[in-house]
Amino acid sequence: MRHRLDIRIGPVAFRIGSAWKAPLDALARLYASYPAPEDGLADFTVRLEPERPWRRFIRPSVAIRGDYTLADAAPLSLAHGLLAAEMGMNLQMALGQKRYLLLHAATVERDGRALIMTGESGAGKSTLAALLGERGWRLMGDEFALLDMASGDLLPFPRAVSLKNGAIEVMQAEVPAERFGPRLDGTPKGAIRHMRPNAEAIDRMGEGATPALILFPRFGETQAVRGVGAAEVFMRLTQASTNYVALGRDGFDALNRLIAANPALAIDYPDTETAVALVEDFWRARAA
Amino acid sequence: MNARLLVRALRDPASVTNCDWPGLISAARAEQLIGSLAFRMESQPVPARVASVFGAARRDAAYARTQALWEAEMARRALAPLGVPVILMKGTAFHAASYDACIGRSVGDLDIMVPRASLDAVEAALIDAGWERMKEAEGYDDVYYRRWMHELPPLIHRARDRMIDVHHTILPLTARPTPDAGALIADSVELENGLRILSPPDIIVHAAAHLLADGDLAGGLRNLWDIDRLLREFAAADPAFWDKLRARARLHQLERAVARALRLAHRLYGTPLEKRDSPSFSIADRLFEARILARNGWGQEKRKLLRFAFYVRSHWLRMPPLMLARHLWTKATRRPARS
């Protein structure tokens, strides 16, 4: 490949190759303060390449490929190359990660204990985690939680937060401009802007935490809280995991340990500020 | 071409110490050999990150094995009432027999072979047990399969999302060699659970036919790795193996494919051959080798023209010229396919 960039996020190292320079330049700026992987080693390779050879120049379209590729993936325009790179890394995690139990969840940490938030896309977990990450919590990740099956600890995966539509303004009010990537309008998911986590999240990205509480947040509803039974938590977490089935007995044991040791709550919230307040309340109650 | 590095690592794990690790890993993943490589490299000193990639690949291979054997078991349960011989083929067979070739071997679909006369009953029993016809096999393709192919249109299990290919011989009926399906079944070997596998020489003949007389050599590195592992094991277990292999290759009209497979395995993986097989490597052999190695360290396919030539060859092998023309015409006059 013509251009190459290596990035390490938490325990995972990526090698990203691209037929164009621009997407990798944008990626390098976004991940400026992240450590490089040791000796150019990588867990996964991402390739940004033209769908057909001539599409490198004529109406360039970026196909998202790599060690693991999905047949139905549609290409993105070159203007959205940064998003393509992010999607490529996520895709490797979703399809290829077999070292940790991977949960499609956001995690934040305080005093060595982690809060897991999971829900379907659009539930607001990403924004909520990003906001908590600016308000006294350490952001461990907004998209994937990595559960170490031997220790039961969660490992950070603090990739750049992917903010969509309304969430962009919410975070711009909170975070200095230099931590944002370019605003990408008209992507398949609407407007997207990436935000680099703060220095603490990056400096401590090698440091895990013990899970303490599982939340199922849902944005845009009247405020409501209910406890979630263990069987439902089990079902929801297996559905939030791309690799649960492939991990066999180890995954089964790890998930059951996680569920047995942690209370779980479903929260509906009308706006992010309410959610932050709710989280603080639960956390105090959990600590007490 | 990092496929070469992959071949070297499989052949002689100790020889790769300070190499392009990401290139090796990507090439191995693209060729579906990452599990085999991970086991080959298990006792080699490698950087920690590489060791963890290999560790995860070994875990994944264990899952692949469980899944493959379970699909075979579910097919066994579905077909047991019919009382017909059910022969496991390819990767599932290697796992079921615990041949060395199964170490780290990934398995895609379940391939089985049954007597041609039982095809309808087998298909009905599978459908009864939750397998379904795939919608895309309807219409022209379905007719084509049933009339000319060596297998039924693939079925997929509605709950487990796994495909089964039901064969009645090892090459399409339109191909020029005509393997002796009756002999394949008659000489098959029964496993403990009642399922069967082909006899060792027939396993090699089938692997060679699949690699060289049927497809376009996609996955060729893995097929040859299978052949290498199997030959080493079979030859060590049975001093008369080479004679048997020669006889079976002749019986199934696949002497050329078997001989070339042996030369390629010897060339790439150093497979020890019988003294009498002089592996002189022809220009045609070199083309096969180049096609099999057409993968770079980013996991990309290289040598597009050569790949295309082998794709055309695969159709040529399968069909007489007139039929090929009709087949391509039918395909071409359809709505242009999106890829």
Place this chain on the structure above:
Amino acid sequence: MSGTDKDQAGGSAFVPSRRTVLVLGAAAASTVVTVRPALAQAAGSVLNCEIPVPGPHAGGQYIAADGNLVAPGTPGAAPPLGRALKGEEVKSLLRSGTTPAGTDPTSAQAYANYIRRLQSGMSGFTCYASLQTRP
């Protein structure tokens, strides 16, 4: 492992301490749910995907109201869409019946049913699966 381990014994964990009433359930009710690989759900958030309607193997066939492929020109059936539907289009078609650009409501219904009947291994299946809401 001993058979008396309360949490993890296949054998004795269900021997009740007192006589309980066992409900065998209605013939139609289901008591077994199998955890399936959830690649799809998470892929939805990492992927921009599309679904050809119908897939490349349909070869010009039409799509009946129930989503099945039928011979070209079948009355009441929708012609091939000729383009792939974007993930977001499919989502709004399936959830709220929003007709994709360039289609009429009757055809859109046929396309929706075609997509609902996609199976693993077919073009567009992964995309479709990724758009499913969770129960």
Place this chain on the structure above:
Amino acid sequence: MASPVYIADSGSAVLTVALDGLSVLFHAPSGMTHIVATPAPEILDALQTGPADAPELIRRLRERYDFEGDEAEGALHARLDELEAAGLVRRA
């Protein structure tokens, strides 16, 4: 047709964890996880004594439980079909 005889895997092949009213099973031979509701675990347990057909299973279950409803055998067949489809029981 004679009533088929069913076999379940031995207890060591299945790990069971009870979670508020339901059970999650890890079935080692398939690597699959099943979430099951009553009476599935009770049926699997009753088969641990050895293979049985439906009338025998009902006899075994009656030793431990009272039944609700009278169509026991029909409902039991439906449950056995589900367990068979999941691969948790097989026919002898």
